[in-house]
Amino acid sequence: MTDELVIKELHVSIEGKKILNGVNLTVKKGEVCALMGPNGSGKSTLAYTLMGHPRYTVDKGEVWYKGKNILELPPDERAKLGLFLSFQYPQEIPGVSVSNFLRTALNSVKPNKVSVPDFVKLLREKMKLLKIDDSFSRRYLNEGFSGGEKKRAEILQLAVLQPDMAILDETDSGLDIDSLKVVAEGVNTLIGPNVGILVITHYQRLLNYIKPDKVHVMMNGKIVKSGGKELSEELEAHGYKEYEEFEGEVKA
Amino acid sequence: MEGQTLVTKNAMEQLSQAEGNFAAKKKADALAIFNSIPMPKEKDEDWRYTKIDALKIENFSLNPKTKISASVLSEDLIEKGVVLTDINTALDKYPIAQEYFFKQTKIDKDKFVALSAAHFNSGIFLYVPKNIELEAPIRINFEGAGILHNLVIVEPNSKLDFIEEYSGEDESGQLNVCITEVFANQNSKINYNHVNNWTKNMHNFTNIVGSVERDASINWVSGCFGGKFNRLRIDSLFNGAGSECSNVGIFLGKGGEHIDFTTNMYHNVENTTNEVLVDGILKDESSSVYRGLIKIDKQAQKTWSYLQNHILKLGEKTLANSIPSLKIDANDVKASHGATVGQVNDEHMFYLMARGLSREEAEALIVEGFFEPVIQKIPSEELREKIREMVRK
Numbered sequence: 156m157t158d159e160l161v162i163k164e165l166h167v168s169i170e171g172k173k174i175l176n177g178v179n180l181t182v183k184k185g186e187v188c189a190l191m192g193p194n195g196s197g198k199s200t201l202a203y204t205l206m207g208h209p210r211y212t213v214d215k216g217e218v219w220y221k222g223k224n225i226l227e228l229p230p231d232e233r234a235k236l237g238l239f240l241s242f243q244y245p246q247e248i249p250g251v252s253v254s255n256f257l258r259t260a261l262n263s264v265k266p267n268k269v270s271v272p273d274f275v276k277l278l279r280e281k282m283k284l285l286k287i288d289d290s291f292s293r294r295y296l297n298e299g300f301s302g303g304e305k306k307r308a309e310i311l312q313l314a315v316l317q318p319d320m321a322i323l324d325e326t327d328s329g330l331d332i333d334s335l336k337v338v339a340e341g342v343n344t345l346i347g348p349n350v351g352i353l354v355i356t357h358y359q360r361l362l363n364y365i366k367p368d369k370v371h372v373m374m375n376g377k378i379v380k381s382g383g384k385e386l387s388e389e390l391e392a393h394g395y396k397e398y399e400e401f402e403g404e405v406k407a
Numbered sequence: 408m409e410g411q412t413l414v415t416k417n418a419m420e421q422l423s424q425a426e427g428n429f430a431a432k433k434k435a436d437a438l439a440i441f442n443s444i445p446m447p448k449e450k451d452e453d454w455r456y457t458k459i460d461a462l463k464i465e466n467f468s469l470n471p472k473t474k475i476s477a478s479v480l481s482e483d484l485i486e487k488g489v490v491l492t493d494i495n496t497a498l499d500k501y502p503i504a505q506e507y508f509f510k511q512t513k514i515d516k517d518k519f520v521a522l523s524a525a526h527f528n529s530g531i532f533l534y535v536p537k538n539i540e541l542e543a544p545i546r547i548n549f550e551g552a553g554i555l556h557n558l559v560i561v562e563p564n565s566k567l568d569f570i571e572e573y574s575g576e577d578e579s580g581q582l583n584v585c586i587t588e589v590f591a592n593q594n595s596k597i598n599y600n601h602v603n604n605w606t607k608n609m610h611n612f613t614n615i616v617g618s619v620e621r622d623a624s625i626n627w628v629s630g631c632f633g634g635k636f637n638r639l640r641i642d643s644l645f646n647g648a649g650s651e652c653s654n655v656g657i658f659l660g661k662g663g664e665h666i667d668f669t670t671n672m673y674h675n676v677e678n679t680t681n682e683v684l685v686d687g688i689l690k691d692e693s694s695s696v697y698r699g700l701i702k703i704d705k706q707a708q709k710t711w712s713y714l715q716n717h718i719l720k721l722g723e724k725t726l727a728n729s730i731p732s733l734k735i736d737a738n739d740v741k742a743s744h745g746a747t748v749g750q751v752n753d754e755h756m757f758y759l760m761a762r763g764l765s766r767e768e769a770e771a772l773i774v775e776g777f778f779e780p781v782i783q784k785i786p787s788e789e790l791r792e793k794i795r796e797m798v799r800k
């Protein structure tokens with residue numbers, strides 16, 4: 156049970172402004188959970204907080220993973236535990252090549268050092284799987300990448316680093332339909348009995364490829380409804396209107 | 408490194424005994440100038456942001472013993488007239504050395520230039536006759552503090568790759584003062600690479616002056632690492648139409664080090680081209696000042712001259728000063744300068760750490776990445792690797 160990511164009563168603020176208002180959520184090992192919700196509802200805030208971004212202040216709550224309250228750990232320790240975040244807006248790092256960066260990262264998260272030839276082989280294999288051109292490994296990390304290329308590069312990192320628990324923050328936005336398929340395939344090859352995935356998305360489209368076991372709806376920094384895959388279809392058809400009312404009822 | 412020792416301790420002593428009249432006379436003249444000009448002050452324009460006021464020349468040895476080792480010239484090159492020897496021998500033996508000695512460098516404008524002119528006891532002389540393209544680079548290693556004069560002359564249509572490295576300190580003093588004069592004559596091409604890697608007590612004052620004649624070019628590459636007080640100044644004099652320079656500079660300050668870096672580009676004639684890129688990183692409590700002048704004379708029409716300087720501060724206690732300046736008296740020129748001083752982007756740090764890199768690993772990668780574009784501009788692969796290694800240390 157310790158391989159579950161368990162979020163308990165999480166309250167988070169940025170510069171004194173409350174964003175998350177008591178989030179409770181569990182992602183089990185081998186489970187795909189989708190997190191949906193309108194713009195500004197706090198989905199990325201949750202993702203950043205789980206990864207340990209210093210800008211977010213945890214006012215209350217706990218997040219347990221592999222027997223640790225990870226809120227006490229710096230981001231790199233969380234990554235070493237097996238947590239991974241595919242960023243909604245990946246950073247451009249000048250002068251640092253994709254391959255140099257990924258090799259450093261892989262050696263940081265894995266207990267055994269990977270030799271350069273083994274790494275090159277691994278990288279090539281994953282790039283092929285994601286239909287990424289070889290030349291990308293020599294380019295500077297995300298610098299000048301198109302929106303879609305950045306998302307693909309995030310999934311390349313996911314594929315190389317092989318985390319146990321992955322949070323995908325709008326990995327589908329900016330991807331054309333063909334890229335979406337390729338990226339989803341990349342994610343699917345990762346899904347096994349050991350990997351938990353939290354997919355943040357606005358669209359049903361991605362969930363047709365990466366089939367969620369559970370769907371959660373976030374409004375104003377809280378999970379307001381949870382259900383199965385049918386919930387995402389409902390949302391696509393009707394939007395979030397009724398949940399606004401629903402949330403009003405809860406408050407009352 | 409394969410090489411021969413040019414000047415051993417003993418040999419140098421013998422040389423200074425046998426020193427000819429020419430050098431002795433020049434030194435005596437220079438000594439009078441040295442004594443007549445005052446020590447610079449921090450408030451002087453050329454010394455702003457450098458704590459020179461506390462430095463006392465009398466605390467240092469003015470007769471340090473540098474150890475110089477150098478590439479061995481092939482028989483073939485020697486036959487063709489290429490000369491590589493020490494400066495004292497050269498001034499004794501070769502009229503051309505006397506002719507070019509202090510041809511372009513003004514003694515009376517800088518206390519440390521005057522000091523070197525009055526007290527130099529070592530240095531190298533390199534002469535490449537016309538129509539010779541040296542295939543392998545000439546390498547010189549200087550070990551320990553010195554008071555040096557180097558003279559490099561490349562005659563028309565010739566090509567030289569030159570790599571000089573300075574390192575260490577010795578017991579006789581931690582003051583290194585050096586003048587290097589470089590002459591790129593008509594249609595010649597020089598790749599001039601300077602790397603210094605001083606240990607923590609060194610005070611270094613190095614002035615390099617390059618004169619570029621018609622259609623000639625000098626590509627300067629310099630790396631400054633270490634030293635308590637590391638001042639490097641490179642002047643490029645565009646004296647012939649069609650001449651070109653590029654000037655790539657890299658520095659890395661750590662601990663309490665101070666780096667004082669100047670590039671001056673003097674466009675004296677028409678149709679000359681220049682590009683300067685100086686990038687530096689400051690760690691711990693280190694500080695730096697970079698001065699970059701582009702001066703375009705009235706007759707220097709059709710000049711194309713650009714200068715960029717970027718500094719990355721890695722600590723709250725670091726101090727960076729950047730003073731680029733343009734003085735343009737011609738009207739048909741293209742010139743610009745720019746300087747940025749920045750800090751590590753927190754979002755970059757978080758992104759890298761979220762992938763498992765420790766704070767130190769993330770910072771190291773950002774440092775390497777910051778230098779990578781400027782390292783890419785270094786023509787020699789060997790030097791690119793060397794500088795990458797020094798940055799990693």
Ligand SMILES: Nc1ncnc2c1ncn2[C@@H]1O[C@H](COP(=O)(O)OP(=O)(O)OP(=O)(O)O)[C@@H](O)[C@H]1O
Binds near residue numbers: 196198243
């Ligand atoms: N640095 C910040 N300073 C102030 N407010 C912020 C900051 N970052 C985020 N917010 C606010 O926090 C709220 C939640 O933002 P968040 O990015 O988590 O939303 P989201 O659900 O991911 O939205 P989207 O679907 O548009 O990606 C928003 O109202 C946003 O404006």
Ligand SMILES: [Mg+2]
Binds near residue numbers: 199324
């Ligand atoms: Mg978001």
